Amino acid sequence: MIPGYTSPSMQAAQRQAIPKLSLKHISKNFHTKTGKFNAVEDINLEVKAGEFICIVGPSGCGKTTVLNIIAGLEKPDGGDALVDGTPIKGPGTDRLVIFQDLALFPWLTVSKNVEFGLRLAGVSKKERQERAMHFLKMVHLTRFSNSCIHELSGGMKQRVALARALAINPDILLMDEPFAALDAQTRDILHEELQEIWVATKKTIIFVTHNVREAACLGDRVLVFATHPGRIKQQFQLMCTRPRHIEDPGLMVYAKAILAELKAEVEKVAKEELDYDWRTVTKKPVLRLDDRNLGSGT
Ligand SMILES: Nc1ncnc2c1ncn2[C@@H]1O[C@H](COP(=O)(O)OP(=O)(O)O)[C@@H](O)[C@H]1O
Ligand SMILES: [Mg+2]
Structure with a gap:
């Protein structure tokens, strides 16, 4: 050796x-x-x-x-x-952080959000679009690629944030x-x-x-x-x-x-x-079995 x-x-x-x-x-x-x-x-x-x-x-x-x-x-x-x-x-x-409040760009479409980091990295338009679609497919959002961020639910926004992070390949x-x-x-x-x-x-x-x-x-x-x-x-x-x-x-x-x-x-x-008078509530159940009978309403 x-x-x-x-x-x-x-x-x-x-x-x-x-x-x-x-x-x-x-x-x-x-x-x-x-x-x-x-x-x-x-x-x-x-x-x-x-x-x-x-x-x-x-x-x-x-x-x-x-x-x-x-x-x-x-x-x-x-x-x-x-x-x-x-x-x-x-x-x-x-190393990329995905925060709870996401920091998506509301003025960009879903796919443009995903492409954003790639654009900063100087990736060509064609490759950006292909990579964005690949990761939007991974998070099942291709149908919404041209939608605006405000049109999405909270879960869909999380998917966009995840696709955007994955596109950078950290x-x-x-x-x-x-x-x-x-x-x-x-x-x-x-x-x-x-x-x-x-x-x-x-x-x-x-x-x-x-x-x-x-x-x-x-x-x-x-x-x-x-x-x-x-x-x-x-x-x-x-x-x-x-x-x-x-x-x-x-x-x-x-x-x-x-x-x-x-x-x-x-x-x-x-x-x-x-x-100082704060105590944990441990012993007393909030709802007793009998309490669950809320009556017939008549
Ligand atoms: N920039 C800052 N200036 C002063 N205190 C801070 C700053 N950032 C965090 N802290 C304090 O440091 C502690 C840890 O904060 P953080 O990491 O946000 O906690 P966690 O995420 O677990 O809720 C907290 O007491 C918070 O108030
Ligand atoms: Mg925290």
């Missing part, structure tokens, strides 16, 4: 060994009127290429801050954030409570389709949600964040087969365990933020 020589197969193995994403001792402070605020502290995470990670945690625990650090929109105050072993220096087309998709404003039925359908798209495109996905069952349905791994300062409190590796449905009985065991961790954190935050 020539010293220092690495064969192509060794290079491939080395690449495999490097995580897609590493966060090492990440901390982030914000400077507020009342002084320095420690938003996240000592976040350590390794994500494999193609892994689907879900993050749950109480409001204000730093979930969006962590996504912004991965997206390169925020700089950490301490620690290292690496993609493929290389430090994140700023935003890049290899390695890592960062999804910040994307389905939070949707009705349960639309969300169920999108859960199934997102799993299909994930399998077809092999993206690495980091998905923030406040819905424990959604996290259990989608994630290979679910991280529960603690707050003040934000940090990873617990991780759950989900071994359930796919495709998964949010009502699958096998998921309920995980959802219960995740919820127990999360509930303790949410209660801690409520105790810190609310009046």
